[in-house]
Amino acid sequence: MGLIGLCEGKDVGLIAMKALAGGLISDARAAFAFLRQYQNVAPIWGLQAEAELDEFLAYEQAPPVLDEAMWEIIKQYRAELSGEFCRGCGYCLPCPAEIPIPMASRMSFILKRSFFQKYLSEDWRRKMELIEECINCGHCREHCPYELDPPRLLKKNLQDYREFYQKYLKNKA
Ligand code: SF4
Numbered sequence: 067m068g069l070i071g072l073c074e075g076k077d078v079g080l081i082a083m084k085a086l087a088g089g090l091i092s093d094a095r096a097a098f099a100f101l102r103q104y105q106n107v108a109p110i111w112g113l114q115a116e117a118e119l120d121e122f123l124a125y126e127q128a129p130p131v132l133d134e135a136m137w138e139i140i141k142q143y144r145a146e147l148s149g150e151f152c153r154g155c156g157y158c159l160p161c162p163a164e165i166p167i168p169m170a171s172r173m174s175f176i177l178k179r180s181f182f183q184k185y186l187s188e189d190w191r192r193k194m195e196l197i198e199e200c201i202n203c204g205h206c207r208e209h210c211p212y213e214l215d216p217p218r219l220l221k222k223n224l225q226d227y228r229e230f231y232q233k234y235l236k237n238k239a
């Protein structure tokens with residue numbers, strides 16, 4: 067039995083933190099339809115704009131249906147955002163090298179989203195390059211509740227980031 071079912075059996079509710087995975091789940095309809103099936107789950111969506119609030123209020127009035135097409139979308143998200151996926155919780159901070167671990171270790175995913183441009187700024191390029199300054203102190207590894215290996219994850223994300231940025235510059239030229 068899954069955790070939600072177990073809680074339901076004991077008449078316990080859950081709060082689903084970061085129900086849109088910090089913006090990585092860009093199909094809000096799918097996230098809403100998925101969580102709507104559980105009566106004992108209260109999502110925290112992390113909305114940042116009034117338009118997003120309006121969108122979710124509209125879903126309350128006319129909930130998206132969890133049909134086969136919606137399950138396909140959910141399956142794709144599950145495949146992409148599982149396993150070695152940083153949830154952006156920030157429990158690994160502070161980092162003595164000042165690496166913004168919660169964002170930097172998800173950068174490969176962020177670059178696939180429509181809002182990637184702001185992460186190519188000079189400021190973000192500098193922040194990503196801080197990954198080279200990792201002193202391997204182990205603080206992040208010891209504090210990650212998902213038992214991830216952030217230094218390794220960060221290096222992979224830095225490599226993806228550099229490649230993406232070079233391609234971006236080439237396409238712009
Ligand atoms: S191991 Fe590296 S990334 Fe992790 S906290 Fe230490 S310096 Fe920061």
Ligand code: SF4
Binds near residue numbers: 151158206210211216
């Ligand atoms: S590396 Fe772990 S602790 Fe740090 S933000 Fe990601 S999931 Fe949270």
